[in-house]
Amino acid sequence: MSFVQARTMPGVLELLPLDQVAFQAMLDAIRRNFERFGFLPIETPVMEYSSVLLTKQGGETERQVYFVQSTGALQAAREGDLPELALRFDLTVPLARYVAEHEHALVFPFRRYQMQRVYRGERAQRGRFREFYQCDIDVIGKDQLSVRHDAELPAVIYSVFRDLDIGAFTIQLNNRKLMRGFLQQLGLADGERQGAVLREVDKLDKRGLDAVRDSLTGVDFALAPAAVAQLLDFVGFRSHSLQHALARLQALGEGNEALQQGRAELTEVLQLIHAFGVPESHYALNLSIARGLDYYTGTVYETTLNEHPQIGSICSGGRYENLASHYTRSRLPGVGISIGATRLYWQLREAGLLKGARSTVQALVAQMDEAELPRYLELATELRGAGINTEAVVEPGKLARQFKYADRAGIRFVLVLGPDEIAKGTVTVKDLRKQDQFEVARADLVATLRVEIEQAAAMRGSDSH
RNA sequence: GUGGACGUAGCUCAGCUGGUUAGAGUACUGGAUUGUGAUUCCAGUUGUCGUGGGUUCGAGUCCCAUCGUCCACCCCA
Structure with a gap:
């Protein structure tokens, strides 16, 4: 052939x-x-x-x-x-x-x-x-x-x-x-x-x-x-x-x-x-x-x-x-x-005048525990409702692989919702660009993430001047 | 349409005056025990040396042809 x-x-x-x-x-x-x-x-x-x-x-x-x-x-x-x-x-x-x-x-x-x-x-x-x-x-x-x-x-x-x-x-x-x-x-x-x-x-x-x-x-x-x-x-x-x-x-x-x-x-x-x-x-x-x-x-x-x-x-x-x-x-x-x-x-x-590529996908909801998939999809729907472009991981896999995927796809924020977070009523937000992560109350997630995304956009606008 | 240069892994290239099984970096894939990517370490895959013919004991290397790519001109975003 x-x-x-x-x-x-x-x-x-x-x-x-x-x-x-x-x-x-x-x-x-x-x-x-x-x-x-x-x-x-x-x-x-x-x-x-x-x-x-x-x-x-x-x-x-x-x-x-x-x-x-x-x-x-x-x-x-x-x-x-x-x-x-x-x-x-x-x-x-x-x-x-x-x-x-x-x-x-x-x-x-x-x-x-x-x-x-x-x-x-x-x-x-x-x-x-x-x-x-x-x-x-x-x-x-x-x-x-x-x-x-x-x-x-x-x-x-x-x-x-x-x-x-x-x-x-x-x-x-x-x-x-x-x-x-x-x-x-x-x-x-x-x-x-x-x-x-x-x-x-x-x-x-x-x-x-x-x-x-x-x-x-x-x-x-x-x-x-x-x-x-x-x-x-x-x-x-x-x-x-x-x-x-x-x-x-x-x-x-x-x-x-x-x-x-x-x-x-x-x-x-x-x-x-x-x-x-x-x-x-x-x-x-x-x-x-x-x-x-x-x-x-x-x-x-x-x-x-x-x-x-x-x-x-x-x-x-x-x-x-x-x-x-x-x-x-x-x-x-x-x-x-x-x-x-x-x-x-x-x-x-x-001429090197273009800023680094960034995905239109703003957040990735990781799949920590396959049994909690409905919870992840619900979270993704909520984010989308708030105007945040969100992808949810639907196939189970190692967490490391999911992070690697986000990195390669240019997605900046990964949301982790595992047993620990569920117990505490929080979500872990990892910022791959800043190489930093923090935990936020589940109820405050949308507002917090919005602020993060806005700040990221503002930083981007100013770093070229 | 006119003139010139160059073709070796996906990419960038090395490969001496022709001489064993064609190499490096990068990229890619896998791994380095628990819920973290990129960075580090280890291992692995990758080629009709553009194609066809010729010279030669022997061609990635020399010769011819052909195709392709790039550059300059013309013109233009």
Whole structure:
């Protein structure tokens, strides 16, 4: 008998239960904050019609999309036909389809959040996934959408990452209109060429000044050294305070229309972010941020961890002029931001920034004496009634084995109710983490255990600061 | 899609210029008398040396092919 090797394809993340608990806690925190800011949930199918998904032909997306075909459809398909269905590679395209399809039933501005898995045919590489969670929020307007929403999203992001408690971070902002205006002034008028230059400039913080300069003056771009020097000087700016950022924008001088517009938007957004309650220390103007996707037209965002720049962007997004131009005549401008939860989790774990795994099971009722099982089950029921996640040992076994089980399963509190305790009307509570145990009156158990659990949670919250 | 490195227990690796029956740590399993895990001590299990072929008296080691993994680029969460 030979076995098939039990394995998953590369690029998927599968976790052990305690790690899954940590990952889920992360998703919970993200969801909680999205809802706190008044965003509503939607879900869309993992599969969409290929024709809906592949609206931009021949690009990166087509190279990376996974097609789906039932066996029947596969046999019926003619040579050269694309499969009818494909897996979504992000949540923005399905959102566009969703808004176009349900336009008349939606209330605008439409504020939705969506946390689901997406699929990309990436070549395997560290920290890159073929199946991963995206957590998106977008605000979609009908005909118009105030730039003030561009300032609202950073406030949500600030709230999320503060809650996640993963150390100092900075939400970096820029504006594509400003950048295009500046490039125009340098004599770069062609839109596509501008995009390519911006993508190159975007690598400044990752690859360094020299590499970007070499590339821009090299054969692919062939820009004049003087223009490149001017450009690199411009995009090298990083603000260290709101005043600093505003002063830089002020100092730009007259300039063309695009530059003026970009500056006005950025100025308003930066000021409003402050008004939305984000501390100055957590956001900055970074004139090299561009984002690769061409559909961004105004504000762009990228969030990084101050202490771990090698992790790169943990959240990014931006403003787009017309979300669903492929599906409807209506003009639907929007602004959105996305957290790649799978990568974020993985990176945090690699960097050692995740706290030790802890089970969702809070207490284990040990089985001291098989004859007393009903008593143990009753105790477990009482704890559950009080909101404490409790498992009762139902199979008899050595006590040492039960403790070992609790330890390995990550359960912190073990409750022992043996002949001694029964005689005294008490319960012994062992705290495996503290390596300590105490006896408490049976009647006081729930209240006492609750206090212990709360204290444990509070300790956990504070030990990372 | 383009270019580069590496494949030895579940994991991290050692294995000399080819030479007996391929090793360590870790993990896992069992034990160290009464109602206590992790820590300590003792014992045990673990491999078609990625796969196929070649050179050789002899290959984990050298050669070829193939598959797989990882890294860089492209792109991106």
